[in-house]
Amino acid sequence: MTLFRLDASIRVEGSASREIADIVEQEWLAAHPGDRVERRHVGVDVIPATAWSAAVTAAYVPAESRTPEQAEAVALATTLVDELLAADAILFAVPLYNYGVSQHIKTYFDLILTDPRAKESARMLAGKPVVLATVRGGAYGEGTPRHGWDHSTPYLRRVLGDIWAADLTVVEREFTLVGVVPDLDSFAGLAAEMHQGALEAAREAGRALGGLARV
Numbered sequence: 607m608t609l610f611r612l613d614a615s616i617r618v619e620g621s622a623s624r625e626i627a628d629i630v631e632q633e634w635l636a637a638h639p640g641d642r643v644e645r646r647h648v649g650v651d652v653i654p655a656t657a658w659s660a661a662v663t664a665a666y667v668p669a670e671s672r673t674p675e676q677a678e679a680v681a682l683a684t685t686l687v688d689e690l691l692a693a694d695a696i697l698f699a700v701p702l703y704n705y706g707v708s709q710h711i712k713t714y715f716d717l718i719l720t721d722p723r724a725k726e727s728a729r730m731l732a733g734k735p736v737v738l739a740t741v742r743g744g745a746y747g748e749g750t751p752r753h754g755w756d757h758s759t760p761y762l763r764r765v766l767g768d769i770w771a772a773d774l775t776v777v778e779r780e781f782t783l784v785g786v787v788p789d790l791d792s793f794a795g796l797a798a799e800m801h802q803g804a805l806e807a808a809r810e811a812g813r814a815l816g817g818l819a820r821v
Contacts, residue, residue: 607638609815610693613647614700614711622782626739626808627699630777633812634695644689648710655713657682661720679717686714687721687730695735695815696772698762701782702742706757715765729771736772737811738762741804743783744790775811779804 611631615621631643660679664672672680690696700711707715718724738759746756759776767774784790784797 607694608642608644608692609634609638609695609697610644610689611646611697612699612714613645614649614698614708614714616649616708616710618647618650621699621701622741622779623699623701623739626741626777626779626804627697629805629808630697630737630739630812630815633809634697634816637813637816644693646686646689648714649708652710653682653713653717655709658713658716658720661717665720680720683717683721686718687723690718690731691723693734695737696731697737697739697815698766699739700758700762702740702746702756702758705755707761708758711762719765724770726769729769731766731770731772734772735815736766736774737815738766738774738776739808740776741779741782743781743787745780745793747780775814777804777807777811 609631611627613621613624613627615623618624635641635643656675657679660673660675661683664676664680667676669677701708722728723730740759740762742756744752746752746754759778763774763776766772780800781790781793781797784793790797
């Protein structure tokens with residue numbers, strides 16, 4: 607079996623989203639020792655920002671008449687979709703940046719959506735287990751001053767769950783900037799509770815992904 611893992615953080619060391627995703631991956635590997643984990647890190651090995659427009663315009667040009675950039679963009683979109691379709695389970699680790707979806711993950715999704723297999727009617731991940739690990743530096747829950755400011759998680763739910771019809775589990779952690787931003791020091795206790803809750807949720811999601819969910 608194969609797990610496909612995508613990371614979107616611009617950090618490798620000290621990434622909060624990677625911490626959660628690592629736990630999910632470890633639980634999956636515990637159920638599938640020796641099986642493969644295919645990886646893509648769009649926060650570090652970025653997809654060119656021009657790839658989406660090149661792939662869009664390529665759709666209106668015969669294949670033999672496409673520019674090298676258009677041909678490369680279409681080929682990359684095909685590869686990205688192939689990675690998702692070939693996997694038995696999928697893990698996305700995506701932080702909230704500046705209240706929205708980072709340019710890296712948005713370019714990734716935009717490019718994939720140029721492929722006919724990824725359109726809404728195709729439901730290309732129908733029933734496939736997908737875990738989304740997402741983190742936020744502040745607090746955005748109901749009743750907080752910035753409730754509704756998270757424009758990343760709803761977007762990801764729409765694409766992964768509604769358009770692609772994945773069997774989606776979301777693991778979330780907030781207040782990751784507590785201990786980094788002095789103005790948030792008073793929330794240290796709450797942040798610690800949220801951190802531990804997210805780690806346990808990651809373990810449960812990983813067990814479920816690997817078929818080890820407790821009944």
